[in-house]
Amino acid sequence: MKPKSGLTRFHNCYILRNGKIIKEDLWIRDGKIVNPEQVFYVEQAEADVTENCENLLIAPGFIDIQVNGGWGVDFSYDCENVEEGVKKVAKELLAHGVTSFCPTMVTSEKEKYQKILPKIQKKQGGKDGATILGVHLEGPFISLVKKGAHKEEYIKNPEKGLESIREVYGSLDNVIIVTLAPELQGATEATKSLTKMGIKVALGHSAASLAQGEEAVKNGANLITHLFNAMLPFHHRDPGLVGLLASSTEKQVYYGIISDGIHTHPAALRIACRTNPEGLVLVSDAFAAQGLADGTYRIGPQSVSVEKGRAYISGTTTLCGSTTALDECVSTFKQATNCSVEYALETASLHPAKALGIDHIKGNLNFDCDADFIIMNPDTLKVLSTWIAGECVYRV
Template sequence: MKAKSGLTRFHNCQILRDGKIIKEDLWIRDGKIVNPEQVFYIEQVEEDVRIDAENFLIAPGFIDIQINGGWGVDFSFDSENVEEGVDKVAKQLLAHGITSFCPTMVTSDTEKYTKILPRIHKKQGGKHGATVLGVHLEGPFINTTKKGAHADVFIKNPEKGLDTVLETYGAIDNVIIVTLAPELPGALDAIKGLTKMGVRVAVGHSAASLAEGEEAIKCGANLITHLFNAMLPFHHRDPGLVGLLASTTDKQVYYGIIADGIHTHPAALRIACRTNKEGLVLVSDAVAAQGLADGSYHIGPQTVTVEGGRAYVSGTKVLCGSTSGLDQCVKVFKESTDCSLEYALETASLHPAKALGIENRKGNLNFGCDADFVILHPETLQVLSTWISGECVYKKE
């Protein structure tokens, strides 16, 4: 056997792979997961570093595709300290097992977009924080009747399709998801244009019928933003966007869902995952109050009041995002649905990766994928350590 192979081997562990938790070692080199057969039979080398995982569970790192901020930072509000704010949140997310995320901006004015968007760069993660996959733009092309916590003064129609979108946002090189209401004038043309540019389109904050939702999917959309929230309630004669879960379109439709114990009833969580199991994507939809005490915060131009862990638009009882981390959502989801541990973990890792089309490198522990993972207590699901590209970036004291 040769020495100095550049290999790290995790042993005495359970790993989640291909929907099963198995007793197997995890091998890593150059930030990627390695096939041990290649090591044993072809290279014939030994590991340089061996780590005893103490029989804990190794799962793919969590991916949060909808998060508005946390620890006092709101991605839509402070246009002067953008980089510092994103870095602060990225660092804090490591303690929650999150290895990648999509900073989310809510409905804002054009000036905010043109000031903030160029400064939230896609960025590889490490000890400095979780990987920034790209920005999720939630609005302003939404239906005023389903605005939720969004400021209606900035809501608009994408009248000229993609042209209106680009005029509003400016450059979208740093954007990975856009949420819009498909029933608006010009929305379908906008969906087609964004999809051609490689941007994922989600339907949400919408009063669309099922037929309008299906047309959006045909035009390129593949996501639903926070299912059940800010859309028409299910009706047996026209189930609206909720009906996309059981639609006959050939395309897999993914849907974000907030399992914080507040936004979505446990029965609704069960209905969703039993109807469209593969499409369920857990999101935190966390606001600036995540990780902090009750008090007054921002979400875009709106003031947020947090009472008892619930975030409301100040002066109302309109919910505006959660204060829970994605790791907590995994626990709540598993308890609410009594699903398998494997499935609960994949809804926060593999499923969001598939929704973004990056499952060939993130969201799983397959050979050749990025070595982004979290080590968990198999019963409590407490995050013990977080790893990005094979490097330990967080360890619980």
């Protein structure tokens, strides 16, 4: 009797690798993607389990770097039940092909950060839900004039750099991204310090000029939070943060974009992806109403009304967050830009992984990477099953 090899082979499938869809088997062992040459020529082993994929497409799992909540849960509000809330959203996201995500907190009072942040810990995903990569803190170090749906009385300047940041947030152990406005007093020092700590700095909710944006990039920032939303509109004499798409900075700048059919016009999506294709990162920016009917919800300290899928701060016309999951954003983006299937899928997998500096383990199907992937219909891009570390965690 042959010894167990620990190998699972996905057969009769198309896989997305290195920007191309190819007909090739996918081999998995111990939660990682395996090089079949090693299996055939060195080990001369056979798979213990073979999955017949019936010509379906295997793509890397989606990575959503901006999720405020969903299914009635708001990550910025309920201090007591935050662990249960994060767990619920992490589980629901599996049906949308999301294998990793960044729970996002909006501008809140200091006490909320200090109570909630220690409870949203980085965690490997599995049957219980998607991997938690770390928290994205969107505010309160943002511009008053571009506050969007953020509450004015909690907005602050990081005037003492990292000291101001720590004063508000407390421990940064569970944090992976901080969004801030680069024009604020102390923002340069804060950007340098956060970058040194391995935390990604995103520029957003800002009235910054292009020069201020470029300075922030030189000091370590590498992301823009929801491009076009809550920033100065493009102007030919000073393009603002939008100008970073075509800036002469040598570093690749990544930019989140909300492709829910509401936040960003199809022409704006086309302009962005044709100007800087490598940097485009689809985000859902979904909040508590994700997956639920129209009604009244909240995002942090604010009450939100959802009418026909559009979310507004109650009593205003200020858009705030999305009700759309990332798989739908991918489909909307592909339709709006007429891009290839390969590119549409990579904007929600490889690109966010690169933006976070984790593309050596996530966001692609390269050998030795985590076996986080989705099996989907290649024509409709409907998610049929979701896999984390080689384990099926969701199936239609």
